[in-house]
Amino acid sequence: MDYDPLNQLLVCMACGELQYSHSLEGVRAHIDEAHPDTLSLHAGDKRTILETWDEQVSQRERFFTSQLRQHGGAPTDTNGGAVD
Structure with missing residues (x-):
């Protein structure tokens, strides 16, 4: 979960x-x-599931960040630059 x-x-x-x-x-x-x-999955299978999940989450975050940038609402770091 x-x-x-x-x-x-x-x-x-x-x-x-x-x-x-x-x-x-x-x-x-x-x-x-x-x-x-x-x-009853083996450790390698569990690791693969976690890696796949992490990649999906990263892709969603990149997509939403790009959408925010396109619409002028990109999150910024403390120096005023856009956060990747």
Whole structure:
């Protein structure tokens, strides 16, 4: 699970579904129901999932940053320059 700060919800890294429960029991219930095979993944498989997820998040952040720049609302650093 990852945290989506925009919606203030957990998001499943396997399927992208937003989780309305922040409890460990809610997370386990989703995994047991939707992705029971992920509980026994090898370390390399887990690492691949995390790397893929991180790349998707980075791509979304770059997209939204470029959209903000195009519309004049780019975030800036403390020196007044645009943040990449």
